[in-house]
Amino acid sequence: MQIENLASPFNFTANCLLAIGAKPAMVEEAFEAAELAAVADAILVNLGTVSERQAEAMRRAIKVANEKGVPWVLDPVGVQALSFRRQLALEFMGLHPAIIRGNHAEIDTLGPADCVTLATGETDAIKHSSNSNTQTITGGVPMLRTVTATGCAQGGICAAFLGRGQSPQDAALSASKLMKRAGELAWERAKAPGSFQVALVDALWELSHD
Numbered sequence: 001m002q003i004e005n006l007a008s009p010f011n012f013t014a015n016c017l018l019a020i021g022a023k024p025a026m027v028e029e030a031f032e033a034a035e036l037a038a039v040a041d042a043i044l045v046n047l048g049t050v051s052e053r054q055a056e057a058m059r060r061a062i063k064v065a066n067e068k069g070v071p072w073v074l075d076p077v078g079v080q081a082l083s084f085r086r087q088l089a090l091e092f093m094g095l096h097p098a099i100i101r102g103n104h105a106e107i108d109t110l111g112p113a114d115c116v117t118l119a120t121g122e123t124d125a126i127k128h129s130s131n132s133n134t135q136t137i138t139g140g141v142p143m144l145r146t147v148t149a150t151g152c153a154q155g156g157i158c159a160a161f162l163g164r165g166q167s168p169q170d171a172a173l174s175a176s177k178l179m180k181r182a183g184e185l186a187w188e189r190a191k192a193p194g195s196f197q198v199a200l201v202d203a204l205w206e207l208s209h210d
Helices: 010-019 030-039 052-068 083-093 104-110 142-146 150-163 168-189 193-209
Strands: 002-005 023-026 042-046 072-075 099-103 116-120 124-128 131-137
Touching: 010 023, 010 150, 010 193, 030 052, 042 052, 042 150, 052 072, 052 083, 072 083, 072 150, 083 104, 099 104, 099 150, 099 168, 104 116, 116 150, 116 168, 124 168, 131 168, 142 168, 142 193, 150 168, 168 193
Parallel strands: 002 023, 002 042, 042 072, 072 099, 099 116
Antiparallel strands: 116 124, 124 131
């Protein structure tokens, strides 16, 4: 399946997606974003290091995705601290994402959303504004928080499960459980951030091919 990711860091996110059997394609140009959105199975819109040019590419990709019925994930990186990203995230929240994935601070900053939200941390929380129930997932290891882009990769993994036809709720749950279990396996093999990053990609591959 093709997963479109509109942000950096590209390399780690792409490697995690390849490890689970997805086919990532990363674009920033607006005209390419629209073209790829038309044929992708799912899209990740990630606000990390976002620029005005990238924001326009995101708008075009979202527009085409909604027209084509392609599900998409919003990852509101850093919205609790930076106003431009927060403004974009609030704009995009109104454009019908299937899932919003962020850490607890990011999700809390945005407030209620009319979609599934996955708030990640020591305990992940999945909920939908239409349902008062919150699904919690424990596990994982603290080392996941010391490696750049594990959250970005998890957003891509959410999109990958959407692209396989899972519901937003199930896709968020699958992505949460997969990343936590992969982190646990990686920790068994590596006790420092650099080696842990490599071990995490290996664990994602092993779990997805088991």
